[in-house]
Amino acid sequence: MPSNAEESSGSARTGRSSAAGSAAEKSLRVLEAVAAPGGPHRLTDVAAAAAVPKSSAFRILASLVDQGFVRQAPESRYVVGPRLRALSALVDGGEPAGVGRVLDELRRTTGQTVHLALHSGETITYIRKLEGDQPFRTASRVGMRMPLHTTAIGKGVLAHLPAGEVTGLVAATGLPGRTPNTLTTPQALYTQLAAVRSLGYAIDDEENEPTIRCIGAAVLGPSGRPVGGISVTTVTFLVSREEIESYAPALRAAAEALAPLL
Template sequence: MSTEQGPGEEVPQPAGAAGGASAGGRTSAAGSALEKSLRILEAVAAPGGPHRLTDVTTAAAVPKSSTFRILAALAEQGFVRAEGEGRYGVGPRLRGLSALVGAAEPAGVDEVLHELRRETGQTVHLALLTGETITYVRKLEADQPFRTASRVGMRMPLHTTAIGKSVLALLPAEEVRALTAAAGLPRRTPKTLTTALELEAELAAVRARGFAVDDEENEPTIRCAGAAVPGPDGRPVGGVSVTTVTFLVSRAEVEAYAPALRAAARALSPLL
């Protein structure tokens, strides 16, 4: 998470495909026409659009000729829109679909998030696992003298965020390796974990305590605690977090939010 005064808030999109299959994420530059189309839609809908054809090709890991052909078909159906100068943005049908999905949010999610904010007094985020990143789908701002720059729709790394690390901690080791190989472990602050050994040790600690902490690993002055939300099969579908600033809340205080955080994750599990 990031404050308005912090450095860049966007996570670079993955350039290329993973070295092996990873459930819930990109598998390879190959795949069915449907898989390619979905990856292209995801790339077009990423923040910062409209996107250049080259950027969509790289993010979706689909050959340029195929990307151009699929984009033309999607534009004809209204799911994407050619914006000129070789750029593509979200089309009206995709915006309409997004509105329908938002309106279909399971009952009870808001209540759980509001209760967590009430108990902690901090900003609350709900994010879902989307390939090699997490994407914020809900945000409740704290009643504090500061505001965070995170927003719904923002995609963030797995290895630098509390939600991301809590999700990784519940995945099989081989899947963690595939995800991190595809996205890399780029450094965002001096405290970012940038080696596989560091991350493995951190994930073991996350599993032991049942929640993760981002202690200025994603951005200076920002401290978060996050817990994974498992789906019906036990696989994490995303996670929930509380976000604070280091100059107001100590790490010990953030860790004290763990019982409320884990309770929220348990309550969200059947809803998501």
């Protein structure tokens, strides 16, 4: 007569036809199902492919969305999120052809640090960083998640999201201040987002980190929805606001060039 441990082990080996497996195994199967070709995938299809109950799949997906590994698409479907894309890039160095060329051209044109980030929920996640020629290094890194309302890329993203979605994000985050310059009221943010839509770029003027000034623009998907953004980062004691705004034409051109690549 087998022991309870043996019965448990035997049950776990019955395969994907049951909900067997540790929490980590289930999460990995759900992630694998989301990343499968043919997405965005419905919750029902993800649960079936991962062989976990629908309720468990929903909880796992909610956690993965919160962590940035999965992104919730329209109509309650799920796609790969920016943190998983960043992890993939770190593992194999791969990226869509041409992305590196566009980023490097912007860096050479401005001489400043260039960031590429993808949007997921309430944050953006940096997936590429190219250091500039200046004698300083910023604290940002690939895989870092940043707020939307305090960053140039984030404000570029917000400016191109539907108004109702922006209102929901503002209510969810509460617009916490990171520096004295952070926009912490909805009206101040909405006023600036209108300007961002008009200009085609956003400025982070020490709103996320003291002495750091950035100019950023959204990268739009085929439907016009922002998938992320690109920015040029400087320090206030070396580059004036007027000078960083002079990078706008090169920045917008880079964002347009990246759109079909992402």
